[in-house]
Amino acid sequence: MKSIYLVGFMGSGKTSIATYLQSALKWSVQDTDQMIEEHYQMNIPTIFKEKGEETFREYETNILHMTNDQNTIVATGGGIIEKEVNRKWLQSNGTVVFLQTSWEEIERRLRDDVSRPIWNNQSRDKQQLLEKRLPKYLEVADYVIDTDGKNVEAIAAEILSKINV
Ligand code: S3P
Numbered sequence: 001m002k003s004i005y006l007v008g009f010m011g012s013g014k015t016s017i018a019t020y021l022q023s024a025l026k027w028s029v030q031d032t033d034q035m036i037e038e039h040y041q042m043n044i045p046t047i048f049k050e051k052g053e054e055t056f057r058e059y060e061t062n063i064l065h066m067t068n069d070q071n072t073i074v075a076t077g078g079g080i081i082e083k084e085v086n087r088k089w090l091q092s093n094g095t096v097v098f099l100q101t102s103w104e105e106i107e108r109r110l111r112d113d114v115s116r117p118i119w120n121n122q123s124r125d126k127q128q129l130l131e132k133r134l135p136k137y138l139e140v141a142d143y144v145i146d147t148d149g150k151n152v153e154a155i156a157a158e159i160l161s162k163i164n165v
Contacts, residue, residue, distance in 0.1 A: 001165060003027075003072040005090055007137055008099035009130050010078040010116050011106040013147055013155065017099065018075035020156045025165060028068065031075040035063045048117035061086055069093045079118070081136040090140045097159055098141035103127050105148045 004021070006014040015031055022029040036059050037043050047056045060077055064086055067074050074094070080086050090096050101109075106126075113119055119126060138144065143162050147155050 001071055002093070002095050003067065003069050003074055004159070004163065005067075005074045005076055005094040005096045006099060007076050007081060007090070007096055007140060008078065008147075009101060009106055009133065009137075010119055011109040011113070012078070012099040012101040013109075013152065014075040014078075014099060016152050017155055017159070018073045020152050021073045021159065024156060024160060025073070027071045027073055029073045029075070030067050032060060032063050032067065032080065033075075033077050035066065036060060036077075039063060039066075045115070045117050053118075057083060064089060079133075081133060081140055087136060087140045095163055096140045096142050097163070098137045098144045099147050099155070100137070100144050101147045103130055106130065 004027075006018055008014055018029050018031065021027070033044055036047070036056075039062075040047065040059055042050075044056070047059065057079070060080060061083055064076070064080065080090070110116070110119055118124060118129070143159070145155060145158050145162075150158075
């Protein structure tokens with residue numbers, strides 16, 4: 001079966017839901033952020049600091065093309081949908097699930113986060129970024145799951161019932 005690509009803003013729960021689905025489906029799991037760090041031997045904050053966001057986006061596209069497009073749950077980075085080439089790739093190669101999360105919930109979940117360069121960049125308006133990205137998530141999504149107020153088990157069960165695997 002086609003792989004499941006989880007897309008959504010930072011803090012939407014992609015990584016924890018991928019891990020949960022992995023044990024439910026007995027599929028393998030991949031995480032594009034983790035793959036970038038392994039492949040380029042640099043952590044994400046360092047890539048942003050030393051190479052800049054544009055280079056990070058190039059790395060992200062290269063890595064997306066290296067993901068397994070069969071029987072794998074792929075947790076993607078929140079900005080994967082920024083590039084049209086990525087959106088096209090996702091639409092033709094995977095079953096795409098958009099984890100939709102409200103701004104209020106994202107803010108609550110990421111309150112103490114220090115690991116995400118965009119989240120921690122004080123000069124960026126993250127709420128505006130979420131609004132700007134929303135149509136792009138919707139454009140690639142085969143399924144939209146509202147995650148607000150739900151735990152990982154409930155979200156995973158909803159995904160499984162919709163995609164029917
Ligand atoms: C980013 C989200 C991050 C990571 C990078 C950029 C973004 O992934 O790819 O820091 O542009 O939204 P998560 O969505 O897993 O936090």
